Each structure stands twice: as structure tokens, then as C-alpha cells.
Amino acid sequence: MAYQDYLTELPNRARFIEYFEELVNKDKKTFSIIYLDLDRFKLINDSFGHDAGDKFLKNIAAKMKDLVGPEDMVARFSGDEFAFVFVDLEDLEQIKQKCREILKAIEEPWEYFDQEFQIKASAGIVNYPDDGENISILLRNVDLAMYYAKENDLDFKVFTDNLSENFIEQLTMENDLRMAVEKNELEVYYQPLLTLDTGKINTMEALLRWEYPKQGFISPAQFIPLAEKSGLIIPIGKWVLRQTCQQIKEWSSSYNKEMRVAVNISSIQIEQLKFIDDVRSIIKETGVDPCRLEFEITESVLMIEPELVLAKLNKLKELGIKISLDDFGTGYSSLSYLKKFPIDKLKIDRSFIMDLTVDNYETGIVKAILDLAKNMELTVTAEGVETLAQLNLLKKLKCDKIQGYYISRPIPAAEFEQEFLKKE
Ligand code: C2E
Ligand code: CA
Ligand code: CA
Numbered sequence: 001m002a003y004q005d006y007l008t009e010l011p012n013r014a015r016f017i018e019y020f021e022e023l024v025n026k027d028k029k030t031f032s033i034i035y036l037d038l039d040r041f042k043l044i045n046d047s048f049g050h051d052a053g054d055k056f057l058k059n060i061a062a063k064m065k066d067l068v069g070p071e072d073m074v075a076r077f078s079g080d081e082f083a084f085v086f087v088d089l090e091d092l093e094q095i096k097q098k099c100r101e102i103l104k105a106i107e108e109p110w111e112y113f114d115q116e117f118q119i120k121a122s123a124g125i126v127n128y129p130d131d132g133e134n135i136s137i138l139l140r141n142v143d144l145a146m147y148y149a150k151e152n153d154l155d156f157k158v159f160t161d162n163l164s165e166n167f168i169e170q171l172t173m174e175n176d177l178r179m180a181v182e183k184n185e186l187e188v189y190y191q192p193l194l195t196l197d198t199g200k201i202n203t204m205e206a207l208l209r210w211e212y213p214k215q216g217f218i219s220p221a222q223f224i225p226l227a228e229k230s231g232l233i234i235p236i237g238k239w240v241l242r243q244t245c246q247q248i249k250e251w252s253s254s255y256n257k258e259m260r261v262a263v264n265i266s267s268i269q270i271e272q273l274k275f276i277d278d279v280r281s282i283i284k285e286t287g288v289d290p291c292r293l294e295f296e297i298t299e300s301v302l303m304i305e306p307e308l309v310l311a312k313l314n315k316l317k318e319l320g321i322k323i324s325l326d327d328f329g330t331g332y333s334s335l336s337y338l339k340k341f342p343i344d345k346l347k348i349d350r351s352f353i354m355d356l357t358v359d360n361y362e363t364g365i366v367k368a369i370l371d372l373a374k375n376m377e378l379t380v381t382a383e384g385v386e387t388l389a390q391l392n393l394l395k396k397l398k399c400d401k402i403q404g405y406y407i408s409r410p411i412p413a414a415e416f417e418q419e420f421l422k423k424e
Contacts, residue, residue, distance in 0.1 A: 003018075005075075005076040007057060007058065007061075007076075008057055008058055008060075008061035008076050009061070010061050010064070010065070010074060010075055010076045010082075011073060011075040012075060012076060013075060013083075015075060016075035016077070016083055016085070019073050019085065020085060020135045020138075023087065024128075030090060030127065030128060030129070031085055031086060031087045031089075031127075031128050032085070032086050032095045032125060032126065032127050032128070033084065033086075033125070033127075033138055033139075033142050034086070034095070034098070034099050034102065034123055034124070034125050034142075034156075035077075035081070035082075035083045035084075035123065035125075035126075035139070035142040035143060035145075035146050036082050036102070036103070036121045036123035036124075036146065036156075037080060037081050037121060037122055037123075037146055038060075038081075038106070038120075038121045039119065039120045039121060039150070040119065040120075041053070041080040044056055044117065044119070048112060048115070052112050055112065056110060059110060060082075060106060061074075061076065061082075063106070064082060064084075064102065064105070067098070067101060067105060068084060068086070069086075069087070069088065071088065072087055072088075083139075084102070086098060092127075092158065095125060095127070096125070096156075096158070099155075099156050100155070100156075102121075102123070103120075103121055103123060103156065106119060106120070106121045107119070107120055122149040122150040122154070122155065123146055123149060123155065123156035123157075124141075124142045124143065124144065124146030124147070124148070124149060124156065124158075124159060125142065125145060125156060125157070125158045125159060126138050126141050126142040126158075127159075131159045141163075141164075142159060144159065144163060144164055144167060145157040145158065145159040145163060147167075148163060148167050151167075151170075151229070152229065153229070170226065173212075173223065173226060174226055174230050174232070176212065176213075177210070177223060177226065177227060177230075177232055178230075178232060180210055180212075180236075181236065181239050185210055185213070186208060186210055186211075186236070186239065186240075187209045187210075187211065187412065188206050188208060188240060188243050188244055188247070188413065189206075189207045189209050189410035189411055189412055189413075190204040190205070190206060190207070190247075190410060190412075190413060190416040191204060191207060191407075191408060191409065191410035191411070192204050192403070192407055192408050192416070192420050193205065193262075193381055193401045193402070193403045193407075194401060194402050194407050195400065195401050196391075196395050196399060196400065196401065196402060197400075201407075201420050202256065202258050202259055202260060203259070203260045203261070203262060204260075204261055204262070204416065204420075205261075205262040205263075205264075205403065205410070206240060206243075206261055206262065207220065207264070207410040208220045208224070208236070208240055208264075209410075210223055224266070227266075228266055228267075228268050231268070233266050233268050233269060234268070234269060234272060237265065237269045238278055238282065240263060240264075241263055241278075241279070241282050242282050242286060244261050244263050244293075245282055245286035245288040245293070246286050246288070247261065248260070248261040248288060248292045248293070249286055249287060249288040249292070251417070252289070252292055255421045256421070260292050260293070260294055260322075261292060261293060261294070262294040262295075262296050262324060263293065263294070263295055263296065264296045264326065265295045265296065265297055265301075267298070267300055267304060270301055270309060270312060271304060271305075276312055276315050276316070279316065279319070279321075280319070283319070289320070290319045290320040290321050291321075293320075293321045293322070294321065294322040294324050294344075294345070295316060295321055295322070295323055295324065296324045296325075296326040297323065297324070297325065297326060298325070298326050298327050298331065299325065299327075299328075299331035299332055299333070299334070299337060300331065302337050302340075303332075306340070310340065310341060310342075313341055313342050314342060317342045322344040322345065323341070323342060323343050323344055323345070324343070324344060324345035324346070324347060324381075325337075325338075325343050325345065325346050327347065327349045328346045328347055328348050328349060328369065329348055329349045329352050330349045330351065335372070338372075338376055338378070339376075343378060344378065344379065345379045345380070345381065346369065346373055346378050346379075346380050346381070347380075347381045347382075347383050347403075348366060348381070348382045348383060350383045350384025350404075352365050352369075353366070353384045353385055353390060353394075353404070354386075356394070357389070357393075358393065363393070366382070366397060366399070367397055370397055370398060374398075379400045379401070380399050380400050380401070381399075381400065381401040381403055382394050382399050382402045382403070382404075383403050383404065384403070384404045384405075385402040385403065385404030385406045385407070386404050386405045386406050387406055388406065390402075390404075390406070391406060408420075
């Protein structure tokens with residue numbers, strides 16, 4: 001009994017470790033360990049009671065037994081953690097395939113009284129002897145790989161040597177980012193948009209910067225994905241919005257009443273139930289005129305839950321906020337989106353502007369987007385304009401606005417004020 005899990009009758013952790021030693025001693029050359037943990041298993045216990053939880057685990061255990069061969073083993077380590085050792089799977093593709101089979105079996109819907117529910121799992125994979133010379137190193141590494149998969153929303157992760165380094169770095173950065181707002185390490189930079197036919201600058205894009213003490217200023221491309229994964233994008237996004245609302249209120253009253261600021265909004269923010277309420281309260285708190293605001297979203301936002309997103313975008317429009325579709329041309333660039341959603345503007349992705357020269361493939365694409373936009377009465381901004389030649393070509397193509405290093409890099413508020421506002 002010391003070797004068996006009482007509930008599922010699977011071998012327990014102690015037996016698993018012993019079996020591993022037996023395999024090593026039998027001179028088996030290579031084998032793989034898969035380690036998995038059920039996601040949100042606690043939900044079953046909490047909402048249906050422990051009896052349901054137990055039945056669920058027994059059901060899983062039975063399915064897992066069917067997936068292992070006579071020389072392999074599946075063990076229950078603790079609550080909702082299972083470990084497998086596979087002996088005859090030699091190449092990585094085979095072991096990955098096995099892992100997918102296991103995860104798929106776990107995800108099959110399960111019925112309990114008239115309720116149907118579904119549980120997912122995350123897994124890690126290690127190979128002996130490549131990923132560790134003994135069982136304790138292997139179990140530590142497989143746990144790390146599993147944890148990495150969970151954190152990064154992957155089904156499974158195969159352990160690699162640099163995983164622990166990367167992961168520790170990621171966790172440290174995540175921790176530091178959590179404190180960044182409080183420690184005043186975040187700053188909003190502004191990049192101007194030039195209106196081509198008037199030569200005026202009426203709009204700017206707010207771009208977040210983080211002065212990370214360990215590395216200096218780092219690009220949002222490096223930490224926004226991390227902020228999205230950890231949910232930190234919610235407080236950070238609110239901070240950015242509050243900051244830019246204050247700034248635009250101040251600037252539009254002292255310099256130019258028509259001035260607008262574009263703020264990047266992540267899909268995670270829009271998905272929040274409270275998103276519209278948060279926007280409303282920031283507007284109220286800062287006293288900004290919502291007509292001064294544009295929200296930049298990407299096409300991926302429109303795909304989450306189209307009806308819900310549509311309702312939210314309509315609410316933003318009612319408030320007077322303009323909606324701009326960012327990075328246009330890189331995603332599905334679907335016409336039906338443009339018709340269905342209340343979009344005011346398109347921003348053509350930098351990748352199409354980069355290689356813009358007289359009459360090449362990119363010029364054709366930009367022309368097509370501009371034609372399309374004109375028909376739909378959308379304003380178009382070209383991103384990433386770095387040369388006068390690009391500017392001239394875009395002017396000829398009748399693009400509305402341009403943004404890019406040719407006009408200015410993103411710069412701190414004080415500098416923006418000096419460069420672009422005092423001169424008016
Ligand atoms: P994005 O919205 O596409 O922003 C434009 C990016 O292109 C910015 O990078 C900008 O600095 C860069 N850029 C502008 N002109 C040029 C140019 O002429 N040449 C080149 N090579 N690059 C140019 P940045 O500031 O590093 O921001 C990267 C991305 O991070 C942004 O891409 C945006 O998706 C995201 N981001 C930035 N701030 C925020 C924020 O406050 N909230 C959210 N959710 N995302 C943000
Ligand atoms: Ca943007
Ligand atoms: Ca963009």
C-alpha cells in the first residue's frame with residue numbers, strides 16, 4: 001500500500017521513483033518522462049464537491065492507464081499531478097505525439113449528473129539521460145517545463161537547457177514590472193502624426209516606455225506580452241490612459257483645441273467586463289474631452305467575441321472616442337471586419353512602408369488599401385515613414401497621415417511640447 005495511491009490505485013510517487021531506478025539498472029538506454037498538472041481542477045472540488053472531484057480523478061486515472069504500455073508507467077504524484085515514464089519512445093516526435101494523446105484524453109468532456117464539464121492540463125517533457133543524470137534532476141526539470149507551459153498558455157513544453165535561465169529571467173521581470181508603476185519607472189512617450197495635405201501635427205500616439213533599472217529603457221515589444229500574460233496589462237493600461245488623458249487635456253487647452261492622442265489598447269483590456277466603466281471613470285476623473293481620444297486596436301481583438309466587442313466599440317463611439325485599426329495588412333485584413341465594426345481609421349503596418357519605392361509590390365498594396373479606405377470613408381495613416389522619398393510617394397498616393405522617424409521618434413512629453421507645440 002505504501003506504493004499505491006489509495007484513490008486511483010495508480011502507483012504513487014515513491015513507486016515511480018523506484019521504477020525509474022529499476023529501468024536505469026536494467027540498462028535501458030533512453031526514456032522520457034511526461035509530467036502534468038490539471039488546470040483549475042480546484043473548480044470541480046469547489047463547485048461540485050469532493051465526491052465529484054474524486055470521481056473525476058478516478059476517471060482520468062483509468063484513461064491514463066489505457067495509454068501506457070506494459071513497460072511504461074503512469075503514477076499519481078499528488079492531488080492533480082500525474083507522471084508518466086515511457087520506455088520505447090525514442091524520438092522526440094513520438095513522445096510529443098504521446099503527450100498530445102494524453103492531453104486530448106483529459107480534455108474529453110465529462111458528465112456528472114446532468115452537468116458536463118471539461119478540464120485542461122499542462123505538461124512538461126524531459127528525456128533521460130539528456131535532461132538530467134538522475135531522477136531528482138529530471139523531476140525538477142520536468143516540473144519547470146510544466147510550469148513554463150502553464151505560465152505561457154502552452155499545452156506542453158519540452159525541457160531545454162536555457163529554459164530555467166529564461167524562466168527565472170521572465171519571473172524576475174514580471175515581479176519588477178509589478179512594481180514599476182509604483183516606483184515611477186513607466187513613462188509615456190509621444191510620437192507625432194503629420195497630416196500630409198495641411199502639413200500640421202494634430203495627433204500623436206502614446207507609446208509606453210519602461211526604464212528597467214537592470215537594463216535601461218526597454219521596448220514595449222519586450223514587456224507588453226509579459227504584461228498581457230500576467231494580467232498586469234490591466235493596471236498598466238489604466239495608468240497609460242489616465243496619464244495620456246491628463247496630458248491631452250492640458251495640451252489641448254493651452255495649445256490646440258483640435259489636438260488628439262491615440263492610445264494602444266490591448267485585447268486583454270477590452271475583454272474585461274469592466275473595461276467601459278474604467279474608461280468612463282478615467283474620463284470623468286481627468287475631465288478630458290473624449291473627442292480628444294483615439295483607441296488603437298488590432299484585428300485580433302475583433303476575433304475574440306465579435307458580438308461582445310462590437311457592443312463595446314459602439315459604447316466607445318457613443319462616448320466620442322475614435323477607433324483605429326493598428327498594424328493593418330499583417331492580419332486577416334478582412335473587408336467584413338471593416339464593414340461590421342465601427343472603425344474610423346486604418347494604420348498601414350510599417351512592413352509595407354519600409355520597402356516603398358516607385359512602383360513595386362508594396363506600392364500596389366498601399367494603393368489598394370488607400371482605395372479601399374476611401375470607399376469606406378476611413379482615414380489612413382502610414383506607419384514607419386523614415387525617408388523623404390517615402391513621404392513624397394505617400395503624398396502622391398493621397399495617404400492622409402504619416403508617422404515615423406522621418407518626422408520624429410517617440411519622445412518624452414516635455415520634449416514633444418517643445419518641439420511640436422510651442423511653434424504653433
Ligand atoms: P505600434 O502600436 O505598432 O507602435 C509603433 C511602433 O513603431 C513603436 O514602437 C514606434 O516606436 C515604432 N516606430 C515608429 N516610427 C518608426 C519608424 O519610422 N521606424 C521604425 N523602425 N519604427 C518606428 P514601440 O514604441 O517600441 O512600441 C511597440 C509596440 O508596443 C507598439 O506597436 C504597441 O503595439 C505596443 N505598445 C506601446 N505602448 C503601448 C501601450 O501603452 N499599451 C499597449 N497595450 N501596447 C503598447
Ligand atoms: Ca499603435
Ligand atoms: Ca502599428
